[in-house]
Amino acid sequence: MEYKPQEIEEKWQKVWEEEKVFSAKEEGRKVYVLEMFPYPSGRIHMGHVRNYTIGDALARFMHFKGYSVMHPMGWDAFGLPAENAAIKHGVHPADWTYENIAYMKRQLKSLGFSYDWDREIATCDPEYYRWNQWLFLKFLEHGLAYRRSAEVNWCPNDQTVLANEQVIEGRCWRCGTPIERREVPSWYLRITAYAERLLEDLKDLEGKWPERVIAQQRNWIGRSEGALIKFYVEDIPIEVFTTRPDTVFGATFVVLAPEHPLTLELAKRGGRYEEVYAFVESLKRKSTRERGIEEEKRGVFLGLYATNPATGEKIPVWTANYVLYEYGTGAIMCVPAHDQRDYDFAVKYGLPIRHVIKPPDGEPPQDKAYEEAGVLINSGAFDGMPSEEAKRAITQWLKEKGFADFKVSYRLRDWNISRQRYWGTPIPVVHCEYCGIVPVREEELPVLLPRHVKITGHGNPLEGAEDFVKTTCPQCGRPARRETDTMDTFFDSSWYFLRFCDPKNHKAPFSPERVEFWMPVDYYIGGIEHAVLHLLYARFFQKFLYDLGLVKDKEPFLRLITQGMVLKRWVSVEKYLKYLGINEEEPLEKLVERIKEDMKGS
C-alpha cells in the first residue's frame, strides 16, 4: 500500500461535509474559534494557510475535548481591488468578487478545514450590509455618527479618503502613493467617546492578548494628562494643550498651526496677513507626510503678542509648519529651553530661551533643550519645586486665576468612514434641500447598491448613477438626493463575528440570545498588522452594542493569537550581480560568462 493523499483527502472532505460533522450546535460547553476572514482577492496564499491551519487544529482538538465548537468562515468582500479589476478588465465588481469567493472556497475545502459552511457570510451580500446600515442608523441616533467637512487624507491615486490608520508613513496603505490633504465632507464615527473605555479595558486583555498588540493599542489611543492653558491676545484666548505645565514660566512664544482658524484672523490684526496667507497656502500643497519629514522648521510671525498667564509677559505669536492642527488644540506654547523642536525654532528665528527647569544635579545644557524632569527655577513662587509636583501645582494655580484647567488628551481621532467609492455599503441617508440630512427609515433598508454604474477609476461611480441618487425625502416627500459615500470596509469587519452567531437572521443583525451563547470569541487568530485597525474598531463596536444592551460581553475577543509570517529565501538581481562582481554597465557577454563559470564551480 502506498500513501496517496490525493486519493483519500477528497473522499473524507466529502464525508465530513455531507454528514455536517462540523455544524455548530448550541449545547453544552462552547468554544468559538475564529480566524480573521479573508478578502476574496482571487487565490489563497501561504499566509492564509498558516492562519487557518492553526484555527483548524484548535477547532478539531476542541471538538475532541467535548466542546460544542463554532468554527465559521466568510468573506470580507467589499473593497477597492474589485473596483480596480473592473477598471482593468471590465468585469463587474460583484461578478469578480463572487467568482473569487467560489474559487477560494474550493481551495479552503481542499485543505480539509472544519468550517461550518452553513454559516458562511459575505459582507457584500445585501443581507449582510443592510445591518451595516442599520448599525449606522443606531450610531446616528446616539449622536455617535456625524458629518463634517474636514481636512482629510486623500489618496490621489485611488481618489478616495483614507482613515488615519490607513496612512502608513504618509502613504496610502494600499497603493503606497503619498497622501494629500483635502477638504471633503465626510461621515465620522465618534470612537473618541469610547477612548477611555477602550484604554481601560485593555487591562482585562493582559496575558490573553500578545503584549505588543496591547502596547500598540495603548499607544494609538495615546492618553496624556496635562493642562489646557489660555494665552490671551487682547480679548482673544488661544488655548494650548501641554503635558508640561511645569514649564509655563519658560514659554517665550506661542505657535498656531497654519490651519488654525485664528491664524489668518490674528495675522490680519497684526498687519501681516499677506505674508502669513502665502505661507499657509504653500503648506496646503504638502501632505502631512511631507510636513512630517520636513526637517527644516519654518514659520511666520503673526505681528502680535499674547500674554503668558504665568509671567504676565507679552510673547510673540507665530505660525509654523511643525505644529499640526489635528493634535491637541492645534496651538502650542513654546518652551525652547525644554523642548527640542521649540529650541530649534527659537534658535533659527532668534527667539528668547529661558531655563525654568534645572537638572537635579548640575546645570542645564546650553546647546540643546533639557527635556527631563528636574527642579523649578525662574518660576516665581514655584522655585525649588520638583517638576512632577509642579505640573499639578501650577495648573491648579492658573486654574484659580481662570487661565487653565486639567485636561486629559488622546491621540485617537474620530474615525472617518466615508469612502468615495462604489464597492461598499451605501451610507443610508438622503440630502433634502428642505430637511437637510435625513436618515433612511429602518424598514426601507437595505439601500441597495445599484448594479449598473460606470467605473472609470476617477471619482465616485455612484455620483453618476442617477437612478440611485434620485430619491424622495423620507421626511417631507420632496425630491432629494441619496448620499453617495460608501462605508470604509473596516465597518463591515467590526461586527461580523457577531453575525456568525446568527447568520440568517432576517429581522435583526443577530439575536442577543444566539450571541450570548457563542460570544466572546475564545480564540481569535490573525495577523499582527491588524493590531490597531480592525482590532480597535471591533472593540469599539462591541462596546457600543454593549451599551445598546445587545451583547453581554465588554470585549469581543478573549484570546488573540497573532501568527507569524511565512518567509522564503530569495535573491534579488542586484544581490546576484554583486555576488558575481558584475555591474550593470558591463557587457552582457561578460555576465553570461561569469554565470557559466560559477555554475561549473558548483
Place this chain on the structure above:
Amino acid sequence: MKVKDFLIENKLSVGDNFRLLLERLGLFDEAYVKKIEGVVGEPAKMSKSKGNTVDPEEAIKRYGADTVRLYILFAGPVEKDFEWTEEGVQGAYRFLRRLWSLFFKHLDTIKPLSYSAKDFKNLKPQAKEIRRKAHQTLKKYLEDMQELSFNTAIASIMELVNALQDFSPQEEEDYKVLKEALELTLFMLYPLAPHICEELWHRLGKEGLMIYHRFPEPDEEALKSEEIEIPVQVNGKLRAVIRVPLDEEEERVKRLALEDPRVARLLDGKQVKKVVYVKNKLINLVVGDG
C-alpha cells in the same frame, strides 16, 4: 549589449528575483539557484513582487493537504515567522509516509485484536516501555495543545512513531500494545493532519468518524516507570539499598543515596571525594575525613 539594457529589454528591475534573470538568459538550473540562495539569499515575507511565493494549490497537489498542514504547524512556534523550505515540507511528507507504511505492515495482525487494561498487566520490558512512551507522549501532547504549542506536540508524536518503528512485537500482547499506540497516534495527529488519520482509523475497521469517538486519556498505570533496587556502597562496603525509577538520572540517584539515613549517619563530618555510579546497577561513595 550592456547588462543594463538587457534588463530593460526584458522588463526586469534589479529588485526582481534573480531566477527571472537566469530564465531570460536561458541559464536556469534549479540546483544552481538553490546553491546561490543558500549562499547569498535571505528569508523574506512571501510576496508576488519578490517572486518568492509558494502556491498552496501546487503544494497540496504535490504532497497533499495533510503534509502542508503538518509542515506549517511543525515549522515553528505559532507566533514566530518561519522560513518555508522544500526540505522541510518533504520531511513532513516522509513522516506521513512512514506512518502509513508502519500501519500497513502490521494491519493484518492488529486489525482483529482487541485489548483492555488486563492485557497490559504483565508486559515484557520492551512492550512496557513502548506503552509508557505512548502514554507519556499523550500526556505531553495534551499540555502542548492547550498551550497551542503545535510544533512541540508534533515533535513528540514523531518520536513516538520512531519508537514504534523500532519496536519488534513478538507475542499477541506486544501487538496489542502496538495497536493501542497506533490508535493514540491517530487521535493525536487528527487535529493536525485529519485525512490520513480518518483513513487509517477506518482501515482498522472502526465504525463511525473519528471525531465522534472519545479522545483517550493518558493511563496513569502506564506512566509509572519501573523501580529498581540499587546497592549503595561507602568506600566499597555495602551500606544501604535504595529504590529508584529505572534509568533515573545520575544526579537524582546520587541525591537519594546521600539522603538515605544509614548513609547520612556514616557520612557525618566526612567529605565525599568521589562518586562512582554504574547505571541501574550500583553506586559507590568514596569518602575521607573532613
